[in-house]
Amino acid sequence: MDPATLIGIVIAFGSLVAMINLEGSSVGSVLLMPPMLLVFVGTISVGLAGSTFKDFLHSVKSLPKAFTAKPSPPAESIDTVVNLAEKARRQGLLSLEEDAGKTQDTFLRDALQNIADGTDGDELREMLDDAIDTKMKTDNIASRFFQQLGGYAPTVGIIGTVVSLTHVLENLSTPSTLGPMIASAFVATLWGLLSANFMWLPISNRLARLSELEVDRMTLLMEGVLAVQAGSQPILLRERLTALVPEHNRGTAKAARKPGSDDHLKSAA
Structure with a gap:
């Protein structure tokens, strides 16, 4: 689990609470049910109105991923491909069919199975590119939905304020209550x-970033397995794949793996 999103949101709300207390007020002054109900229910409702129900359900199901997902280090994918290249050089491309049956990664499994079946390299690249494009489009649905909520929320809040101020103007005959009513508005x-700014937009950006990292991983695997199919040397393949990854994001694999080990297939999932 990468706690960046959770930590950031907690600190953001913590700074708000600190500001309220330092000004001598209380958190209860902003925890008012009517405006909160309008803002949250109204924002989500208009977000649903501007989407489809299937996209809405997909976005809701994607929400936990923003807090719990942990991107796979590129080093693990590189180790996976290099081990496959070593095995292919020793036992031939047909031996990769065994690895296809062991991996939990559907993208890698399909690629290895097609290599074992003798699929042409150009056709395989086209197929894998299509799978990556589909992944990008699917992930973009959830990211765009929460981005839209971030755009709707401030306007819905203004609507709530206008409604409350209308109620204030109806009670000008009682000046003693105007201050609290305006504050509540x-x-x-x-x-x-x-x-x-504390919830919807950070969640949208987090989902978009997770999608970028996953697409990068899939692209790395695609270039790797195509190189394996072409007979690239494992050492040169490792150097080539490592060069495709930004230095700060390379990371290291959890454990060194022996050539031919099955563990690298599990880590690719």
Whole structure:
């Protein structure tokens, strides 16, 4: 689990609580049910209205991934491909069919099975490219949905403030209550801005970044297995794949793996 999103959101709300306390107020002054209900329910509702129900369900199911997903280090994918290259040079491409049956990664499994079946390299590249494009489109649905919520939330908050201020104007005959009522009216705008910038937009950006890393991993595997099919030397293949990964993101594999070990297939999932 990569806790970056959770830590960031907690610190953001923590800074808000600290500011409220330092100003001598209380958190309860902003925890008002009516404006919060309008902002959260209204924002999600208009987000649903601007999408399809299937896309909405997909986005909701993708939400936990923003907090729990842990990107696979590129070093693991590189080790996987290099081990496959070593095995292919020793036992031939047909031996990769055995590895295809062991891996839990559907993308890698399909690629290895097609290599074992003798699929042409150009056709295999086209097939894998299509799979990557589909992955990008699928992930973009959830990211775009939460980005839209981040755009709707502030406006919904303003709507809540306008409604509350209308109620304030109806009670000008009681000046003693105007101060608290006006303060409560702006809570809707506050929650609209907070939910957009502390929740929806960070979640959208997190899902987009996770998708980028996954697509990079799939691209790395694609280039690797195509090189294996072409008979590339394992040492040169490792150097080539390593050069495709930004230095700060290369990482290291969890454990060294012996050539031909089955563990590298499990780690690729």
